[in-house]
Amino acid sequence: MEQVESVIVISDTEGDNDGESSVFIVENSPEVLDTSKNKSTEIIDEECGLAITFSKKGNVMPHARYDCVEQDFTRTENDISGPAGNNLNFCEQCYCYICDKLASECQYWNLPSICHCNAHNKSKYWKAHRDVALTGALSIFNFNLVDIDSELRHGGGLLQKFCLELALEYNKYLMGLTTSRSSLIPCICICHSQLKMFCEMCQVNHVEIRLYSYTPVYNMVNNFLQQAEKEKPKAAAIMMIGVAKEILLHKQSPQEVFNKNDHTSTPNQAVPIFMHRITCALQRMLVLSDFPPYLFNKLKTFYKSLVLPSYCYIFTNSLNVLSWDDPFLTSILRGQNITGQRQKKGRKETLWEDFPIVQARVERMEAREEYRELVRYLRVIKCNDTLKLRALQDKVPFYFCKYGDFNSAAQSFHLNSNLSCCIACRLTPYQYKVYLKILRTGTVPAGSEISEEGRWILLEGSNLIRCCVLLKCSLRILFVNEVLYRDVYCWSRLIQIHCNYFSLENDILQMPSPGFVKSTAVLAVSVLEDLKNGIVGLPKPFSSMLHRESALILVTMAAAQMLHRNTSIMKIVLPLILAYGVRTKNIWALKLLFDSLSTKEEILHNFCAILSNNIYVHRNMIIAVVKCHDANYVSDLVTLFLSFKQTTVQSLSIPVLTVLVEGWHEFKTKESIWIESLHSFLQNKVVPAMEMVNTAQFIELRNKLNRIL
Structure with a gap:
């Protein structure tokens, strides 16, 4: 029987001995040595509570580093900056608590930012890392095994691999890069530049310095987040929130110089940028992705458990979705x-x-x-x-329209929002024109955007708003929105709406009597003032048998008031004129517009000058409108101009007829009856009327007409 030196008793209950060592050493004693002579002798150590019936020379068994009896161990909670105490040293049987490898084989044993040598089983931080090493990155979320599907495993695997790569890159940042100061700031000392030697003055420019740049870490994290954004929602969520946990532990080097112009060079600047990006992405995923309840709650709980540094306190409770x-x-x-x-x-x-x-x-x-x-x-x-x-x-009126509540939509334009400014104040001209079409026709765009393009659908079972409601709503929007008020195309669409441009072909307004037009126009002036002041009631003529005609009169008077204010700054008015004749003929309302402008000679003159120029420049507009009507429209339009007493209005017939004559070949596709009717009008009405006007322009135009007739 060989001589026994000691016995090692290894506890089989890891983690339950309240910080005491799991190894107990029985030192050599005479009593133990005596047992070699008599194997049946039993020695009881009352102090330790052990009974030894047999012993031999003990061999040191494999053990975790924190249980080593040869090397002291210092316990810390989550110190990863470097080895604590004597933790760097180990014996031949010491194993890494995280890797389950011999300490001599652990590549992260004393690596700053990881330091597996400090790991022990009493730290929540190190236990979590051990779980990650054994079961993957998903262990930090405390998932049940039945909850982990292939998508979560995929995200966890990518996260675990990345965390190891990130730790290595972060370690390079902590160690810094050694370089000469002169590589950053060139030495201008004469001794160095000419004599090729250092003196006391320039010696400081050639000392070695250590640079710290977090930018490589930033780029690595940025690339990983871009990869996560391409993954499926579950994997992306795991990857992003796992990265957040890692980068929140990154600390700035105490020797580092703060550069406010480079937001990637230090953790204090870069980490908040990443946290904002990660938080926003997670918030959207929790809303848009149908995560099961266990995952939804796990993500929120895990985010809440993150330890935020002072420069990231703004993200506290950001995931309380x-x-x-x-x-x-x-x-x-x-x-x-x-x-x-x-x-x-x-x-x-x-x-x-x-x-x-x-x-x-x-x-x-x-x-x-x-x-x-x-x-x-x-x-x-x-x-x-x-x-x-x-x-x-601001899209609330549109959403009302999408489910057919047009009356609520009209009212919502003028309800105050959070900033005490109504939606009508912020409408664009394009949005205004789309809303007019929606409210007039009861149809809406098929998609969720306020757009006139694409397919429109009719909402079955919805009730159109009354004409008077549409009239008040459309005018009040113009009165509170100066941009819309000055936009000719908005007024053009408004006139088209009340000329029944978007209605059935047979739904045409009747020409009221001159007396009705005159009396309603006078009444319209006071009605417009009331609408500007927020009084939205309309008098009886606007609810009578001719309420649609009354509405067009009111709109025309409102357009005339706008022109009185803005003619001097306007460059185009032709769409306003053509709006009265697109698909329908409402020359009587157009005459009212000119009558209203004629109250001020200067306004009328400026308006006619702009219109005459527009007819020549935008001749295609004229031709397109003429093609939409019978020949009587051209007859009525030219007759309207020629019948005015003011020569400025009479002269408008010249550009209209000039465009018709020069574009006569474009009308050959029309029916022969249309051509013959227009030919008859020009020959029997226009030419005789022009005989009475002996200006050079009229004489030249008459000769052109005679050539085509």
Whole structure:
């Protein structure tokens, strides 16, 4: 029997001995040595509570580094900057707690930013890292095995591989790069430049310095996030939130110089940029992706557990996203809560969400055509970015139209928003024209954008708003929006709407009596003043048998007032004139416009000058309108000009007829009856009328007409 020196007793209950060593050493003693002589002798150590019935020379068994009896171990919670105490040293049987390899084989044993030599089983930080090493990156989320699908495993695998690569790159940043100061700031000392030697003055320019740049780490993280954005939602969420956990641990080198112009050179500048990007992406995914409840809650809980440095406190609670089945949110979407507020634990709570969350909810409800719910949500939600939220709320009238509530849409243009400014104030000319078409026809664009292009659909079962409501709404928008008020094309569309341009072909306005036109025009002046002041009631003529004709008179008088104010700065007015004759003929209303302008000679002269120029420059507009009508339209239009007493208006017939004569070949495709009718009008009405006007222009034009006739 060989001599026994010691016995090693290894505990089989790791983690349950409250910090005590899991190895107990029985030192050599005479009593133990005596047992070699008599194997049946039993020695009991009452102090240790051990009974030894047999012993031999002990061999040191493989053990974790923190259990080593040869080398002292210093326990820390999460120190990864470098070896703590004597932790760097190890014996031949020491194993790495994280890698489950011999300490001599662990490539991260004393690597700054990782330092596996400090790992032990009493630290939550190191336990989490061990779980990652054994079961992958998903272990940090505490998933049940049944919850982990192939998509989550894929994301976890990519995250685990990246974290190791990131640690190596971060370690390079911590170690820095040694270089000469002269490589950054060239030495201009004469001793160096001419004598090729260093002196005391320039010696400082040639010392070695250490540079620290976080940019390579920034680029690595940026590339990984770009990769994550291309993955499926579950994998992307795991990858992004896992990266956030890693970069929040990155600290700036104490010797590093802060460069405010380079946001990638230090962790203090780069990490907040990444956190904003990651947080916004996670917020959108929680809203747009149908994550199962366990994953939805795990992501929120994990994000809340992140330890944020002082420069990232702004992201605290940023992932507190309400699920779609949250009682507070559902009560608002169903119309049961119209205020967006509730009492919670005796305190008033308002529905408030970050803008990326609001934007994502709008996108999802648009895609699902949940326009009623979308209107209810946008009318109560509060947000950290008021201006961007207002841009989303400006589409509320459109969403009303999408489900056929045209009356509410008309009213919503003038309801105050969060910034005490109505939606009508911010409409663009294009949006205004689209809304007029929607409200007049009861049709809407097929998509979720305010666009006149593409397919439009008729909403079955919806009721069109009354003519007087459309009239008041359209004029009030112009009165509060100066950009629209000065836009000729907005007035052109408004005139077309009230000329029934978008109605059935047989739905044509009748020409009222001159007395009715005159009396209604006088009344329209006071009505327009009331509308400008917010009084929206309309007198009896606008609800009579000729209410549509009355509406056109009111619009014409409003257009005349606009021209009185803005003619001096306008460059085009032709669309305004042609609006009275596109598909329908309302020359009587056009005459009213000229009569209203003729009250001021200067205004009429400027208007006619602009119009005459427009006819020559935009001749295709004239030809297109002429092709849409019978020959009587041209006859009525030219007769209107020639019948005016003012020579400035009479002269407008010259450019119109000139365009017709020069483009006569373009009308050959029309029916022979159309050509003959126009030919007869020009020969029997226009030429004789021009015989009475002996100006050079009329004589030249008459000769051209005689040649084609």
